[in-house]
Amino acid sequence: MSQRSYNFSLRQRLLAASLRIAIAVTAATVLGGTFALYLWLDTLQVFDLKQEQLATIVDSKPQDNTLILSRDGQKIGEVFSRYQVHVPFKKIPKGIIDAVLAIEDRSFWDHQGFDPKGILRATWVHLRGTKSQQGASTITQQVVRNFLLTNERSMQRKVQEIGLAVQLERQLTKDRILEIYLNTMFLGNGSYGIGAASQRYFGKNLVDLAPQEQALIAGLFQSPSRYNPARYPKRAKRRQLQVLSAMHQSKMITAIELQELTTAKLLYKNYRPLNEEFAPYFIDYIKDEAQKLLSKKGNISGQGLRIHTTLDTHLQKLAEAGLNGSGKLLDEAAKKVAFVRNKDGENLKATLEAALLSVDPNTGEILAMVGGRNYNTSKFNRTHQALRSPGSAFKPVVYAQALAQNWKWSDLIFVSPITIDNYRPRTPDEDFGKETTLLRAFYRSMNTPTVEIGQKIGLKPIVDMAQRLGIRTPLKAEFGTLLGSSDVSMMDLSRMYSSFANSGKLVEHIAITKITTRDGKILYQASPVSARSTSAVSPQIAFLMTEGMRTVLQFGTAASAGHLANYAVGKTGTSNDSTDNWFCGYAPNLSTIVWVGTDEHARMFGNATGSKLALPIWEKYMAAAFKIRPPTHSNPPDNVVATVVNPHFGTRADTGVRMYFLKGNEPPAESAASALEALSAASAAGYRDVFRN
Numbered sequence: 192m193s194q195r196s197y198n199f200s201l202r203q204r205l206l207a208a209s210l211r212i213a214i215a216v217t218a219a220t221v222l223g224g225t226f227a228l229y230l231w232l233d234t235l236q237v238f239d240l241k242q243e244q245l246a247t248i249v250d251s252k253p254q255d256n257t258l259i260l261s262r263d264g265q266k267i268g269e270v271f272s273r274y275q276v277h278v279p280f281k282k283i284p285k286g287i288i289d290a291v292l293a294i295e296d297r298s299f300w301d302h303q304g305f306d307p308k309g310i311l312r313a314t315w316v317h318l319r320g321t322k323s324q325q326g327a328s329t330i331t332q333q334v335v336r337n338f339l340l341t342n343e344r345s346m347q348r349k350v351q352e353i354g355l356a357v358q359l360e361r362q363l364t365k366d367r368i369l370e371i372y373l374n375t376m377f378l379g380n381g382s383y384g385i386g387a388a389s390q391r392y393f394g395k396n397l398v399d400l401a402p403q404e405q406a407l408i409a410g411l412f413q414s415p416s417r418y419n420p421a422r423y424p425k426r427a428k429r430r431q432l433q434v435l436s437a438m439h440q441s442k443m444i445t446a447i448e449l450q451e452l453t454t455a456k457l458l459y460k461n462y463r464p465l466n467e468e469f470a471p472y473f474i475d476y477i478k479d480e481a482q483k484l485l486s487k488k489g490n491i492s493g494q495g496l497r498i499h500t501t502l503d504t505h506l507q508k509l510a511e512a513g514l515n516g517s518g519k520l521l522d523e524a525a526k527k528v529a530f531v532r533n534k535d536g537e538n539l540k541a542t543l544e545a546a547l548l549s550v551d552p553n554t555g556e557i558l559a560m561v562g563g564r565n566y567n568t569s570k571f572n573r574t575h576q577a578l579r580s581p582g583s584a585f586k587p588v589v590y591a592q593a594l595a596q597n598w599k600w601s602d603l604i605f606v607s608p609i610t611i612d613n614y615r616p617r618t619p620d621e622d623f624g625k626e627t628t629l630l631r632a633f634y635r636s637m638n639t640p641t642v643e644i645g646q647k648i649g650l651k652p653i654v655d656m657a658q659r660l661g662i663r664t665p666l667k668a669e670f671g672t673l674l675g676s677s678d679v680s681m682m683d684l685s686r687m688y689s690s691f692a693n694s695g696k697l698v699e700h701i702a703i704t705k706i707t708t709r710d711g712k713i714l715y716q717a718s719p720v721s722a723r724s725t726s727a728v729s730p731q732i733a734f735l736m737t738e739g740m741r742t743v744l745q746f747g748t749a750a751s752a753g754h755l756a757n758y759a760v761g762k763t764g765t766s767n768d769s770t771d772n773w774f775c776g777y778a779p780n781l782s783t784i785v786w787v788g789t790d791e792h793a794r795m796f797g798n799a800t801g802s803k804l805a806l807p808i809w810e811k812y813m814a815a816a817f818k819i820r821p822p823t824h825s826n827p828p829d830n831v832v833a834t835v836v837n838p839h840f841g842t843r844a845d846t847g848v849r850m851y852f853l854k855g856n857e858p859p860a861e862s863a864a865s866a867l868e869a870l871s872a873a874s875a876a877g878y879r880d881v882f883r884n
Contacts, residue, residue: 255495276386472562584764634747661686
């Protein structure tokens with residue numbers, strides 16, 4: 192290079208440097224002068240900076256996710272409009288405070304809301320054309336901008352931001368300003384604040400973060416979208432290194448610590464919404480119920496509430512496993528589901544669904560809830576949103592009313608074809624033209640005897656009985672209701688069967704025991720069991736029905752689950768065309784309803800019944816549940832006696848079926864002639880249940 196060229200280049204560099212210095216000084220002078228003018232004008236009340244402008248910040252309440260807790264206190268769900276996990280200042284680790292201050296506002300503890308040196312430094316760095324690790328805005332300014340202003344880049348907005356920041360510093364302590372900042376700023380991936388970011392990126396509570404993880408989160412404040420480690424892990428790593436370097440420059444960490452933290456691993460966790468991981472149908476149900484309970488207190492999202500529920504996590508896992516483990520059974524049955532026509536006239540194959548609801552009959556507490564086979568496919572909760580035909584699962588209402596009117600299990604009824612409302616109920620051909628006892632008609636789920644009993648009793652007393660037992664859905668005033676033609680919900684059936692299990696007392700179902708604030712203040716407390724209980728039937732009638740349903744597992748339509756008959760009882764249910772298939776059963780301390788069908792009410796072929804589809808799921812779940820929740824036993828109440836009865840002739844006999852009766856209402860003893868006649872009839876018909884005890 193010639194001497195002339197060198198001199199020209201040198202003059203250029205000197206001129207550029209002088210220009211930058213002049214611009215920087217001018218900018219700082221102008222900005223400082225503008226701020227001084229701003230403060231002066233403020234004293235003259237030229238700017239309308241009223242107290243209510245800052246009240247949004249000063250009076251702001253900590254936002255936090257509302258948590259849903261299981262009966263043993265485990266977090267199983269969250270409710271929020273935006274994801275926040277509030278951490279009080281005293282519980283924020285020093286390491287993350289140091290990391291944030293090092294990269295965002297090193298003079299935070301010393302300035303009065305804005306940092307003139309920082310503004311000058313940022314201006315100079317900008318004029319030099321190099322990247323800065325630290326911006327000109329203080330943390331206080333960022334809080335003001337986040338709550339009150341826009342991101343518009345103008346001198347007027349900047350001056351307003353500084354003025355408000357100064358005023359905010361006069362009204363709040365540094366600790367409070369920093370607490371607000373660390374808990375409210377957006378940090379990417381749907382998280383607001385460091386507590387939320389800790390959960391979203393690392394799946395940890397803030398106090399459990401490692402120093403290198405704290406540094407990464409501190410780096411997100413500048414540009415959470417750009418440095419989001421879930422999308423740009425390399426960018427996030429570079430930003431983390433800038434934070435660690437800033438901490439070293441600020442003498443917050445040593446050179447050795449810097450080297451160690453630079454190479455320390457960052458193990459991210461793929462975020463999956465907690466509400467979809469476990470008991471999602473129950474979580475949705477709880478959100479709706481809690482909102483109803485606290486409707487006068489506004490939206491429950493983000494209030495930091497603690498919703499304590501009745502869910503038993505162990506039973507819930509068994510319930511979900513029970514449905515998932517029955518996939519092969521259900522998939523095979525799905526092949527026999529009829530096509531349905533959609534609104535466009537196209538024939539589509541209906542999807543086979545299943546649901547399970549398990550309750551403590553003594554307290555009404557919902558212990559497990561599975562509203563469908565796949566929450567991601569369908570969020571429709573069939574345990575309480577669907578109305579379905581109960582089929583024979585409704586029959587216990589008819590028989591309970593009969594027993595309450597002094598009928599007895601040994602009463603004889605002639606099985607003959609019958610037509611109601613142009614409909615002829617099905618009953619196995621081998622039973623027609625014969626007499627049978629009420630109990631045998633019940634455990635074999637015969638239709639025509641049920642209708643005949645109902646016609647003799649009358650429809651209204653049976654409907655009244657159903658309502659006392661907990662059926663809330665209106666029932667049709669027609670005799671088809673006796674066979675379950677009126678749609679009901681799973682909740683209806685759960686209340687009904689729980690009433691029998693609970694010695695005739697109906698306890699209203701609950702899923703929420705209490706709702707509190709973050710600090711433990713009780714906003715809602717469930718009523719005690721006594722206040723939620725009503726008498727549906729007498730303990731004697733409830734016991735007779737329970738023992739009647741035990742024979743369903745011993746000899747009847749649920750005999751395939753007979754190994755549970757010593758502990759549990761129940762009833763199958765199958766509607767017309769097998770559109771709905773049920774098993775409803777209970778032990779004294781656990782009542783469970785299982786339904787299998789389609790949302791489209793599609794017909795099912797291939798001998799689909801409650802005993803073939805719902806019972807296996809119920810059996811698998813209850814057998815496993817009894818290992819966790821051992822079944823209790825109920826003794827006969829006063830004025831109830833047992834005797835062995837011939838199931839065809841209804842007389843006391845040496846061999847037959849054990850039946851229970853109200854004392855003084857026992858059947859007569861059979862004669863020798865009737866015993867021989869019973870033996871002959873049983874042998875000819877091939878009935879095995881006659882001689883079972």
